[in-house]
Amino acid sequence: xxxxxxxxxxxxxxxxxxxxxxxxxxxxxxxxxxxxxxxxxxxxxxxxxxxxxxxxxxxxxxxxxxxxxxxxxxxxxxxxxxxxxxxxxxxxxxxxxxxxxxxxxxxxxxxxxxxxxxxxxxxxxxxxxxxxxxxxxxxxxxxxxxxxxxxxxxxxxxxxxxxxxxxxxxxxxxxxxxxxxxxxxxxx
Numbered sequence: 001x002x003x004x005x006x007x008x009x010x011x012x013x014x015x016x017x018x019x020x021x022x023x024x025x026x027x028x029x030x031x032x033x034x035x036x037x038x039x040x041x042x043x044x045x046x047x048x049x050x051x052x053x054x055x056x057x058x059x060x061x062x063x064x065x066x067x068x069x070x071x072x073x074x075x076x077x078x079x080x081x082x083x084x085x086x087x088x089x090x091x092x093x094x095x096x097x098x099x100x101x102x103x104x105x106x107x108x109x110x111x112x113x114x115x116x117x118x119x120x121x122x123x124x125x126x127x128x129x130x131x132x133x134x135x136x137x138x139x140x141x142x143x144x145x146x147x148x149x150x151x152x153x154x155x156x157x158x159x160x161x162x163x164x165x166x167x168x169x170x171x172x173x174x175x176x177x178x179x180x181x182x183x184x185x186x187x188x
Contacts, residue, residue, distance in 0.1 A: 005019075005023060006023060006152065006153045006154060006157065007020065007153070008153050008154055010075050010079075010101075011075070011076060011079045012079065012094060012097065012098075013079060013082045013083060013090050013091075013093050013094035013097055014083065014090065014094075015079065015083075017076040017077075017079050017080040017083070018076075018080075020072065020075070020076040020079075021072075021073055021076035021077065021080070023072070024068065024069050024070075024071075024072030024073045024076065025069070025073060027065075027068050027069035027072065028065065028069045031061060031064050031065050031068065031069060032061065032065075035057050035058075035060065035061045037168070038053060038057055038060075038121055038122075038125050039054070039057060041125050041128075041129065041168070041171075042054065042125055042128045042129070045128050045129075047127075047128050047131075049124050049125075049127035049128035049130075050124075050125075050128035052124045053121055053124035053125045053127075053128055056117060056120050056121045056124060057121055059117055060114075060117040060118060060120075060121045063110065063113055063114045063117050064114045064117060064118060066110065066114075067110050067111060067113075067114035068114070068152060075100075078097060078100075079097060082094065082096075082097060115149040115150070115151075116149070118145065118148065118149055119145055119146065119149040122141065122142070122145030122148075122164065123142060123145060125141075126138050126141050126142050126145070129171070133171055134170065134171070134174065136170065137167045137168075137170035137171045137174070138167065139167070140163050140164070140166050140167030140170065141163075141164050141167035141168065141171075142167075143163050144159075144160045144161065144162065144163025144164030144165070144166070144167060145160065145164050146160070147159055147160030147163060148160025148161050148164060
């Protein structure tokens with residue numbers, strides 16, 4: 001639940017950046033872990049939804065890593081370098097850092113594209129699991145994925161990811177899960 005630790009605002013000139021950078025370095029691993037989790041959830045499934053989910057996983061990893069991890073690390077480093085400037089130069093550096101938040105078309109494409117790719121992968125995984133999984137677990141996953149797509153920082157990010165992971169826990173820890181999977185794998 002790294003999202004609980006994620007600040008709701010990016011650091012500004014004068015702020016400490018070490019934690020912010022470290023958090024986004026951890027995201028490099030966690031985003032890859034999410035991709036692997038998706039892959040495992042649909043392992044052995046041959047439906048169109050499962051194939052679509054597998055096709056979306058790599059673009060999701062690339063775009064979401066660029067948006068969250070790489071952008072967060074870069075932001076922290078820029079602020080860290082601005083903090084090292086002489087005090088007289090820091091207000092100018094602060095204005096430069098603030099200007100980085102001005103709306104840019106490519107920034108919107110990356111931001112919304114990453115959220116939509118997350119949502120597309122998550123919902124196609126839900127669709128692939130539909131024939132053999134409990135509906136309440138899939139509902140938790142779908143609702144959680146939709147909420148998480150709104151943003152990864154507090155409060156929506158942790159709420160969405162908690163709901164999504166609760167649905168996965170329901171799937172993985174339910175009684176009879178192995179027996180339910182075995183016949184479908186033998187028939188494939």
